[in-house]
Amino acid sequence: MGRRGEGIAESGGATVFVPYALPGETVEAEVTEGRAAIRGLLQPSPDRIAPFCKHHGQCGGCQLQHWADEPYRAWKLAVVEEALKKEGLEHPALTFIDAHGSGRRRAVFHGRRKSGRVTAGFMKPRSHDVHDIDQCPALVPALAKAPEMSRAFAGVLGDCDVAVTAVNNGIDVAIKAAKVSARLQHLTAVAANHSILGLTLNGEVVLKEGQPVIDAAGAAIPIPPGGFLQATAAGEVALSEFVTSNIGKASHIADLFCGVGPFALRLAKQARVSAFDSDKLALGALAAAARNAQGLKPISVQNRNLFKEPLTAAELKSFDAVVFDPPRAGAEAQSRQLAKSHLKTVIAISCDPQTFARDARILVDGGFKLAKLTAIDQFKWTAHAEIAALFAR
Structure with missing residues (x-):
């Protein structure tokens, strides 16, 4: 495989x-x-085994529902191990956490309107053609009507991408459409029929019935339109527990590629946190959550492109520990600075085994030891693997 x-x-x-x-x-x-x-x-x-979804094999989504759980898990661990092996890295026992929970809380549906027919669904395997679906059992129950809702938006707008996110208090929708000729009241009518909390079209607010929020260990994070979240709530909790349980007794922590701050807010229960990201809206959400939360140590936020301007080894002297959670491309430049730093504790979160292994090689060559390693499966039945790792020296 x-x-x-x-x-x-x-x-x-x-x-x-x-x-x-x-x-x-x-x-x-x-x-x-x-x-x-x-x-x-x-x-x-x-x-x-028999896949549980009638669209399996057609929608291009969960490509491994036909595989029994035990060999599927073993293979997913082997993918991580093989990536590390290619970099010549030794590693501790690799553990596995099933973090599907109640399902994925976000998805992007592709709506299409052609010759009077409206469809909405996911791309067919290795194709840009959309497979029309009426249900997606991999999603949380709150998104059960997301295909129907996306189809309704496509009926109004024509071709569009509909990003749906289930938050604590409702559903947030962010639509991208190349051609916008529909009247806004037609969009708000669709939103009203589906109890949507917030709706944006190409980044512009169309409807805001309330502020979408998620909870991070007691802190309410106001999610910006189309804001990034971990795919499942269970995945966020599992990753956060790995981070907080392995950070040690650090008093000042850097949270790099922090997003809306699911790690920073939890870490601030025990230490001062400096959070860095290039997404200004995400940083604003984190700052607002920190202001309104009780019992947290100070959290500062800084807008910074860590790909172009990583924290230098000299700047890292201010911190006792670092957490970094980059996009799929990894954090090669930042890893090189971490390797040169004085730090003794670095926690890496990754959604790509190949770039994780590359960055891990840099850290190990800089004197770190890969001390703990966990695969967290929040994209169940797919080839995607999330990794949490502790590097220590």
């Missing part, structure tokens, strides 16, 4: 990737340029 969740086979001396095939299976497939489409199962794996 490849790291993208596709079966790997040999055909005519060449490697062929076979989506939806499992290790040990014999399949009949049509091969085109190194990729194959299954036409029949000749000898199914004993690990093959």
